[in-house]
Amino acid sequence: MMKPKELIARRIALELKNGELVNLGIGIPTLVANYIPNGVQVFFQSENGIIGMGPLPKAGMENPDLTNASGLYVTSLPGAAIFDSAISFGIIRGGHLDVTVLGGLQVDEHGLLANWMIPGKKVPGMGGAMDLVTGAKKVMVAMTHTAKGRSKIVKKCNLPLTSIRSVDLIVTDLAVIKPTKEGLILKEIAPGISVEYVIQQTDAHLIIPEKVPEMSLN
């Protein structure tokens, strides 16, 4: 059976379209790069200032001047471009970024995301997340459906929000859920998972269409 993180990353990857500019957050989102479908070419932006980021370098070919937003050594592909942080966030906030994939702590019935702090426990800071959610054309959340047995898809976020802009798609190890004005629609279920199980594992109200297909995971 596929690992939950791989399943999420594979399903997200299917959403990416040829030519899109994509920013992947830390954690599960980073894995998405491994599953881009054949025939689809996307460009990866990293908010530390590059478009055209390539895979990790071979051992011995690392360069301290070329890292990604996690601080890891990366490579640059032909046609890559470097820019300073002001332009990098100009791209993000200005609507020039097609897709961002981010991790999440909670998403609520309005599609609002909380992903940058747990008051009193962990305060890493928002980094680029607030700009990404505010500015990207499409925001996808890649996260496990539950954490420590508790649903991460909630009626209303009790953690501090990342933005008041609703996300466009939530992909978990159990389901694909689309926030709409009417509420959260259950679009797909993971292989081997029942609609009832998803409902049971979800705090938020889910709108259930007549047919809920199984995730495709090419």
Next chain:
Amino acid sequence: MMKPKELIARRIALELKNGELVNLGIGIPTLVANYIPNGVQVFFQSENGIIGMGPLPKAGMENPDLTNASGLYVTSLPGAAIFDSAISFGIIRGGHLDVTVLGGLQVDEHGLLANWMIPGKKVPGMGGAMDLVTGAKKVMVAMTHTAKGRSKIVKKCNLPLTSIRSVDLIVTDLAVIKPTKEGLILKEIAPGISVEYVIQQTDAHLIIPEKVPEMSLN
């Protein structure tokens, strides 16, 4: 006898100090570059995006991609740097420019400059003048003392102001005048010109120190 414009340009040039970054406006200010004193090295910024602008090119060595803010072909000196218009005005408005020398239509008793339009007659636009007067560390006005027999140094500008920031020095073909909180101080007179003549040619009230030396014009 020295031409009025040359006299003004020569006197202004003496104000420039080694290492300063200088922006010269169109007209008389442009001439200042010809009279930089020996041993003084200044850097010329042009608001169309260069520091390190050199003299006009020799015939046949012009390049359409290298012009100054008047649209004339120029050259670049070793160590020149190119930047876009946003950085160019960042330099100007951000206080990184040491000196600007601008032409003037009127300067008044508060040291306020009007130099960008004559309503109903001529509306060229302010170009970079408003940013230059607002942002440069030192603003010098280079202009003839009178135009068509009328004083350009007035009690109060009746032409639209360029900025509410007072200029630092006025150099005309008759005098060097320093705006202060107390008013306009007559600092120097041109060779062969009397204090009385300057007063007579000036609409604004001038504060006359006990001694008013003749301009030095090395």
Next chain:
Amino acid sequence: MKIIQAIEVVDLIGDGSTIMIGGFLGCGSPDGIIDELISNRKKAFTIITNDTAFPDKGVGKLIVARGAKKVIASHIGTNPETQRQMIEKEIEVELVPQGTLVEKIRAGGIGLGGILTPTGVGTTVENAKQKITVDGKDYLLELPLRADFALIKAKRADYYGNLQFALTARNFNPIMALAADKVIVEVEEIVPVGSISPDDVHLSGVFVDYVIVGGRK
């Protein structure tokens, strides 16, 4: 990024569009594109540009050809025809300080709602603008500018649209490319992907929609 012929801009850019045009007194302006607009009698544009150059150069020619309905610029003094059309109320002219103009365009391109500048405070530029005091100093709130099209000039592009500009022909070009729905770039050559070092790219191809190869004028 799509490579097109200069003539194709005639269908792309409708009469009455708002267009930004790069260049500073004609240096670094997309002359091939401008010429196509003129020979096909395109008109009624709102033109956002630093200046209207000279009657026989750059955007100045488009003014002479009666292509403008409105001009937003910092300086029109080098083109008597702009002055004449303005005085005779054939066109509307909005004058904006140059440093303010470029920041308004930048703001429009990078998702800012405006910027506060000290430039213009206490002058006719104030007009009806909101004044905001920060740390005891007055600033004007200047709002973003965007256009339907940005027509810009670069020295070269690669096949991803990554751009390099040449010397003072850079000026407003990379900033305007941030701020339009469609960005059309005139270049002198297209070079292979990977032949421009990432550090030497002046503007990423992500901002570029169309590239036209034109000759050097």
Next chain:
Amino acid sequence: MKIIQAIEVVDLIGDGSTIMIGGFLGCGSPDGIIDELISNRKKAFTIITNDTAFPDKGVGKLIVARGAKKVIASHIGTNPETQRQMIEKEIEVELVPQGTLVEKIRAGGIGLGGILTPTGVGTTVENAKQKITVDGKDYLLELPLRADFALIKAKRADYYGNLQFALTARNFNPIMALAADKVIVEVEEIVPVGSISPDDVHLSGVFVDYVIVGGRK
């Protein structure tokens, strides 16, 4: 521009100064300068930086060495020591969204009184900030940031201080260099004036006060 030795920063930069430090998780940070500050036990700094890197890297080491009184950053999650000092109230931490942080610094450097950003509206970032509505959309008025010193890293300088950065080591460096009273740059080499083409200068030497030649870490 003046060339100095790394040790000289110890006298230049007084305890308690506000300092901007370039770099992104340690990539492109002025490590030689940071090391001098640490070995000479400089302290009580207000540090403006994108992140506090890792405990053994870049600005992170200065945090571990108790050099900070306050940190203004977008992210501190990679340095547990910053978290600890914050929770135990040894230092104050102000978190700013990354895109807002860089625009605040830029505004401080280029004479803007502030910028309007949609980022943070409706979140805890709003705090007591002025909210301004433009065209029906809400923005936060974010005010400029400046520092006494900017400590930045570039690949090379010429003897006028013109800078080139390398790859993603560019990040905040050129923006911070706009916004400090004194700008100190650590480079790997100084090259002759004229050996960097004007188009290839990433930041003009006009912004640079001191250059230090340090080794590659």
